[in-house]
Amino acid sequence: MRVLPSILILSSILLPIGADFRPCPYMTPECRPKMLELRSLLTFDSNSTYPPVPDMYNLTKSLCQEAEHCLAHCWALEDYGKACESLGTRVHKFETECVKYALSMVYDYNPHKPECSEKYDFFTTDPLLKKKVFAEGKECFLNPFYSNPCEQELRSKYDSLMSLYLTPSEDGKYNSPYDKFQKFQCEVLLQKLDSAIADMNSKNSINATKLVEMAQRSQNCIDNTCLIKPKKTEKIGKVFNITLF
Numbered sequence: 001m002r003v004l005p006s007i008l009i010l011s012s013i014l015l016p017i018g019a020d021f022r023p024c025p026y027m028t029p030e031c032r033p034k035m036l037e038l039r040s041l042l043t044f045d046s047n048s049t050y051p052p053v054p055d056m057y058n059l060t061k062s063l064c065q066e067a068e069h070c071l072a073h074c075w076a077l078e079d080y081g082k083a084c085e086s087l088g089t090r091v092h093k094f095e096t097e098c099v100k101y102a103l104s105m106v107y108d109y110n111p112h113k114p115e116c117s118e119k120y121d122f123f124t125t126d127p128l129l130k131k132k133v134f135a136e137g138k139e140c141f142l143n144p145f146y147s148n149p150c151e152q153e154l155r156s157k158y159d160s161l162m163s164l165y166l167t168p169s170e171d172g173k174y175n176s177p178y179d180k181f182q183k184f185q186c187e188v189l190l191q192k193l194d195s196a197i198a199d200m201n202s203k204n205s206i207n208a209t210k211l212v213e214m215a216q217r218s219q220n221c222i223d224n225t226c227l228i229k230p231k232k233t234e235k236i237g238k239v240f241n242i243t244l245f
């Protein structure tokens with residue numbers, strides 16, 4: 001019985017150490033350990049090379065919900081709120097180096113592998129189709145990837161990553177890993193459009209059909225996410241400018 005108060009005192013001393021989170025002295029004994037756990041999950045996540053595994057993501061989300069009442073009387077709520085809001089869409093190193101890279105590879109590789117490209121559209125924006133494509137097309141997605149240092153790791157994390165990436169948010173907030181993955185897809189499509197334009201310009205040979213197809217595809221992708229500002233009409237305007245002359 002004597003131990004408990006000293007743990008509480010200790011944890012209230014420990015709480016301010018995480019520089020990004022202000023302390024909250026007014027917490028119930030049920031809240032304090034939860035908020036300590038939330039703080040360490042959020043801190044760990046912000047430093048991690050990898051996105052959280054689904055269990056950890058779900059746990060963090062549910063602690064984030066508790067923060068609203070646990071920290072209701074503290075400024076700390078702002079700090080936790082901000083970190084919780086960006087939890088799903090924070091981009092980790094592994095994602096820029098491996099996940100986006102894999103999307104980019106599969107885009108180029110697919111035309112040379114009709115048994116994959118005819119069956120699986122890895123750039124679809126339809127949530128149900130996406131789930132199916134990435135489940136059934138796993139080997140096609142990982143295949144272009146052999147001899148790449150990411151391959152092993154992407155393969156071992158594939159199921160867990162995809163379960164995060166392919167579960168749309170229920171609250172319509174566009175801040176889940178699903179939305180982040182959709183953004184990766186759009187960014188890759190836009191990159192490919194840019195390089196097709198550059199390539200055609202340098203060869204002085206325009207395939208208008210192809211450019212319009214690519215532009216529409218990018219636009220459709222962007223229309224399905226709030227995470228990219230809709231400024232791409234400008235790019236499509238340019239495409240049409242090229243094609244008109």
Ligand SMILES: *[C@@H]1O[C@H](CO)[C@@H](O)[C@H](O)[C@H]1NC(C)=O
Pocket residue numbers: 047
């Ligand atoms: C996490 O990142 C912060 C800065 O963002 C740094 O001060 C801290 O040392 C890092 N912690 C670990 C465990 O890497």
Ligand SMILES: *[C@@H]1O[C@H](CO)[C@@H](O)[C@H](O)[C@H]1NC(C)=O
Pocket residue numbers: 054055058167
């Ligand atoms: C996490 O939560 C989502 C949505 O509520 C659910 O579909 C999924 O199965 C959960 N994942 C785990 C590993 O608990």
Ligand SMILES: *[C@@H]1O[C@H](CO)[C@@H](O)[C@H](O)[C@H]1NC(C)=O
Pocket residue numbers: 207208209210213
């Ligand atoms: C132009 O692009 C379309 C669609 O990608 C393709 O079917 C067609 O063969 C291309 N035309 C030329 C001349 O390369």
Ligand SMILES: *[C@@H]1O[C@H](CO)[C@@H](O)[C@H](O)[C@H]1NC(C)=O
Pocket residue numbers: 237238241
């Ligand atoms: C499109 O082409 C016209 C005529 O060459 C030019 O005046 C205009 O600035 C171009 N617009 C864009 C967006 O490049």
